[in-house]
Amino acid sequence: MDQLVESISRRIAQRTSRRSFLARLGTFILGAAAIPLLPVDRVAHAQSAGSTDFKKSAHKNPNDDLTCDYWKYCAIDGFLCTCCGGDSHDCPPGATPSPTSWVGTCHNPGDNRDYIVSYRDCCGKGACGKCLCGNTEGEMPIYRAQLDSDLIWCFGAPTMVYHCSTAEIVGLK
Amino acid sequence: MPSSRESAAVDAVFRAEYSFASVMRIRPHLAIVALAMLLVISAIPSRAQLPADQMTTLTLPDPKPNWVYIMDLQFPVNMLQKIWIMDGETRKLLGTIFGGYECNFEISPDHREMYMIDTWYSRGWHGDRTDVVTIFDAHTLNAIGEIALPPKRLLIVPKRNTTSLTPDGRFLLIANMTPATSVSVVDLKARKFRGEIETPGCAQVTATGKRQFFSMCADGSMLTVQFDDSGKQTAKTQSKPLFDPNSDPMFDQPAVVGSKAFFISYHGKVLPVDFSGADAVAQPMWSLIDDKDIAQKWRPGGWQTVTFQPRTGILYALMHQGGEWTHKQFGTEVWAFNANTHARVQRIKLKTPGYSILVSNADKPILFDMSLLPSKLETYSAPDGKFLGAYDDIGSPFLLYGP
Numbered sequence: 001m002d003q004l005v006e007s008i009s010r011r012i013a014q015r016t017s018r019r020s021f022l023a024r025l026g027t028f029i030l031g032a033a034a035i036p037l038l039p040v041d042r043v044a045h046a047q048s049a050g051s052t053d054f055k056k057s058a059h060k061n062p063n064d065d066l067t068c069d070y071w072k073y074c075a076i077d078g079f080l081c082t083c084c085g086g087d088s089h090d091c092p093p094g095a096t097p098s099p100t101s102w103v104g105t106c107h108n109p110g111d112n113r114d115y116i117v118s119y120r121d122c123c124g125k126g127a128c129g130k131c132l133c134g135n136t137e138g139e140m141p142i143y144r145a146q147l148d149s150d151l152i153w154c155f156g157a158p159t160m161v162y163h164c165s166t167a168e169i170v171g172l173k
Numbered sequence: 174m175p176s177s178r179e180s181a182a183v184d185a186v187f188r189a190e191y192s193f194a195s196v197m198r199i200r201p202h203l204a205i206v207a208l209a210m211l212l213v214i215s216a217i218p219s220r221a222q223l224p225a226d227q228m229t230t231l232t233l234p235d236p237k238p239n240w241v242y243i244m245d246l247q248f249p250v251n252m253l254q255k256i257w258i259m260d261g262e263t264r265k266l267l268g269t270i271f272g273g274y275e276c277n278f279e280i281s282p283d284h285r286e287m288y289m290i291d292t293w294y295s296r297g298w299h300g301d302r303t304d305v306v307t308i309f310d311a312h313t314l315n316a317i318g319e320i321a322l323p324p325k326r327l328l329i330v331p332k333r334n335t336t337s338l339t340p341d342g343r344f345l346l347i348a349n350m351t352p353a354t355s356v357s358v359v360d361l362k363a364r365k366f367r368g369e370i371e372t373p374g375c376a377q378v379t380a381t382g383k384r385q386f387f388s389m390c391a392d393g394s395m396l397t398v399q400f401d402d403s404g405k406q407t408a409k410t411q412s413k414p415l416f417d418p419n420s421d422p423m424f425d426q427p428a429v430v431g432s433k434a435f436f437i438s439y440h441g442k443v444l445p446v447d448f449s450g451a452d453a454v455a456q457p458m459w460s461l462i463d464d465k466d467i468a469q470k471w472r473p474g475g476w477q478t479v480t481f482q483p484r485t486g487i488l489y490a491l492m493h494q495g496g497e498w499t500h501k502q503f504g505t506e507v508w509a510f511n512a513n514t515h516a517r518v519q520r521i522k523l524k525t526p527g528y529s530i531l532v533s534n535a536d537k538p539i540l541f542d543m544s545l546l547p548s549k550l551e552t553y554s555a556p557d558g559k560f561l562g563a564y565d566d567i568g569s570p571f572l573l574y575g576p
Contacts, residue, residue, distance in 0.1 A: 079249070100352065126298040129249035136498050141425035142329060142376045143389040144418060145352065152275065152328040155352045160328050161252075161274070161298045 062109050068133035070167075072117050075104025075137045077149030078165035081122055083131035089168045091122035097166070098123050099156040102149050104138050105173050114173040123154035125163040133165075232312045233258070233267060236284055236576035238535035240267070243543065243550065244278055244331055248569030251275065252297065254331070256289075257567055261539045261552055264564045268314050272307065275328045277336040279345060280311065281361075284576055287311050288361075290336050290347055292326055306345060306359055320364055322357055325349035327376070331572055333426050333477065337380040340431075344404065346386050348378045356386065358404035367404025372396055375411075377425060381432040381448035389425055393418045395446065395453035408451055415455040416444055424473070424500070428481035428488065435512065437461065437479045437490055439500045441472050445512070459515045461490050461508060470494045474502040476545075476571055477529035481512065482538050487556050488512045489540060491530050503528055507540060509556040521558030525549050531573035543570050 061069040065088040066080065072088060073080070085092030101120040108115055140147035154160045239261040247254050252274050258267045272278065273291030280287050287309040295301040304322040309315065327335050327350040337346045347357040349369070356378045358367045372378075375388035375396040384407075388396045393414035399407045416423050416438065423436040423444060432449035441462040447454045462471050473479070475491040482489070488511075491504030503526035509519040527542035532555050540555040548568060552561040 124299065126252065127249040132249070134501060136501050138498065139500070140418065140422055141389070142327075142332070143391050143425055144422070145350070145376060145391075148329075150330040150332075151350070154328075155350075159294060159299050159302065160292070161294065 066131065068131070068135060071108050071110070072106055072115070072167040072169065073133055074106035074135055075102075075117070075139055075149065076119055076133050076135050076165050076167055077139070078121065078133065078162070079128040080131035080133060081128070081164040081166045084122075084128035084164045086122060086164060086166065089120075089166050091166065092125075092128070092164065094125055095122035095163045096124045096157045097121075098154045101153055101168075102146055102151065103170070104147075106137070106167075116170040116173055118168045118170045119149065119153070120166050120168055121153040121157075122163045122166060123157035124159050124161060127162060128164040130164075230313075231268075233314065234312070236280075236311070237262070238576065239533045239537075239539050240576050241531065241533070241539075241541055241550075242278065242280065242574040242576070243567055243570045244572035244574070245568030245570050246331065251569075255568060256287075257570075259550070259564065261533060261541060264550070264552065264562050266564075270309050270314050275326075275331060277331055277347075278572075278574060279336055279338045280574065280576055281338065282340060282342040285311055286317075286361075287314075288336075288338075288345060290322075290326065290345070292324070292328060306347075308361075308364075318364060320359055320361075320366060322347065322359070322366055323349070323369065325351050325355070325357070325369075327354075332377070333572060333574070334377045334379045334429075337378050337386060339380045339383055341383055343402075344380075344384070344400075346378045346380055348376065348388070350376065354388070356388070356398070358400060360402075360404060370398055370400060370406045370409075372398070379427075379429055379434065381429070381434070385432075385448070387434075387448050387453060389423075391418070393423070395448075397448060397451060397453050399451065410452045412453040412455075415446060415453065416442075416458075424478055426477055426479070428479045430481050430483045435479060435481055435488055437473050439472065439497075441466070441490075443488070443510075443515075461492070461510065461517075470496060472499070473504070474500045475504050475528045475530070476501070477531065477543075477573060478504070480530050480532045482532045482555065483534060484536075485538070485556065486512050487518065487532075489530060489532050489555070491527055493526070503544065503546075504530070507542065507553075507558070509558075519556045519558055521553055521556075523551065523553075524560060524563070525551055527551070529571060529573050531575060533575055541573050543567075543573055545569060545571070 061067045062071040065082045098121045101118040104117050106117050142148050241261045243257040245255040254272045254276050256270045272289035273293045277290040289307040293303045302324040304324045304326050306320040308318040310317050327348040335348050345359040349355045355369045355371045360367050372388045375390035380386045385399050393416040395412045397410045421438045421440045423438045427434040427436040434446050436444040443459050445456040473490045474493050478491045480489045492506045493502045493504045495502045505526050507521040525544045528545045529543045531541045533539045538555040540553040542551040550564045
């Protein structure tokens with residue numbers, strides 16, 4: 001778990017050049033220091049709250065990243081970047097990957113393992129409007145922001161304008 | 174454009190006059206006949222002419238209790254959102270106002286003004302960000318002023334409690350996330366941004382008193398903040414956790430009446446909380462569902478999932494049958510409960526599964542059921558659930574507000 005937290009933090013640090021943004025992010029995390037707020041920790045809690053109904057519902061196209069059924073998209077909410085000129089973990093041309101994200105845990109039927117997935121928005125262009133998915137596995141209200149997919153997750157990007165959503169594997173659960 | 178009948182009459186008169194002039198020279202008796210014909214034609218009464226239209230702009234009267242205000246995200250772009258103002262009794266559209274990216278909406282308690290809390294980029298989808306409160310006259314729907322804000326608004330698919338008005342209408346409170354969380358305090362009387370109150374670890378804002386608001390916190394506690402007329406925080410109290418978000422999260426859009434809020438959970442629990450004091454006080458939790466309902470997988474879900482009618486004391490929840498993590502599934506029924514006895518008093522089967530519900534605060538209350546797909550507003554009498562009618566095609570509607 002610690003490694004995963006470190007991994008996410010490192011990613012944020014690597015991809016963010018705006019000092020003021022890091023300061024704000026620090027406030028966000030420090031402000032909630034008394035409670036388990038770091039994303040991965042909270043994923044674990046959220047998982048304990050849920051059942052495995054979503055997994056049992058059997059993805060129709062678990063390997064097709066142009067559909068909402070793609071296994072990595074179990075908690076994706078928005079337009080799939082794969083339908084917008086991007087890839088499942090790459091932004092379309094002209095859009096900027098957000099250094100921040102919400103997270104989920106998805107089961108890969110291919111290797112029968114559970115992965116932590118970071119849902120990073122691509123920002124800085126108007127909404128793509130294609131392949132809307134609203135998967136809600138593990139999704140939490142705004143008071144648990146890092147598990148809330150309704151937020152515009154473009155913090156740290158050049159603008160807060162949302163374009164599409166990607167799913168990055170962070171590591172095994 | 175003249176009608177064909179009017180054209181024919183004009184032609185006839187023209188031809189008659191022409192003939193009269195030529196015939197006069199040769200056959201005077203024919204001229205007399207022609208003159209008579211001309212008189213006859215002239216005597217045919219033409220259709221009464223309509224008065225010229227005088228174009229004006231209409232204004233709205235004071236709102237009625239069954240009016241409803243619908244937030245349309247104008248999906249998928251939602252950079253220019255819209256409020257539809259509708260009479261819930263006649264289901265007639267009365268007007269619209271517009272707002273910016275992920276905007277929020279409020280109506281002043283005296284119904285004289287409306288507010289859009291907006292974010293704009295100077296070049297539409299890029300450029301400099303401006304956050305601003307746009308003030309509308311509630312009768313003319315004209316934008317009559319604005320108040321600049323720090324560009325920190327919580328940008329989220331709009332929720333009712335991203336902004337809140339104090340009951341006296343003096344202060345507008347705006348939730349921020351940068352992602353550090355805080356609340357901007359705007360003095361509407363002075364038309365000024367007064368300052369910012371930090372709410373670390375807690376999100377959103379709901380006014381529950383003249384100078385008091387609460388935010389929901391990540392551990393299931395509530396942060397109660399008091400402030401003064403200068404917009405400065407005077408007290409801040411974080412309660413003990415009132416629920417366990419790990420086992421059963423509460424939806425983040427409770428039904429709020431005065432200083433009391435009714436939260437409902439993913440698994441169908443109701444948590445009434447009294448926010449009248451300096452610290453939030455939870456009242457005993459009760460359940461929307463019994464063992465039979467649980468066996469049938471009934472649970473609440475949607476976007477605006479719970480609403481309360483203070484005159485009757487009835488709480489309405491949007492319900493569906495589904496498994497875990499179906500908290501955004503459209504509701505097929507609305508269940509009505511006596512909030513005191515916790516008895517279910519009605520099950521209303523919806524014609525169209527709903528995403529958001531609102532009950533009006535009227536003598537004859539209307540239950541509004543709004544679907545996103547298809548885009549539709551349905552009205553039912555409350556609490557008996559008699560279907561009253563529907564209005565189609567209201568864009569991509571997410572939220573309902575009463576006057």
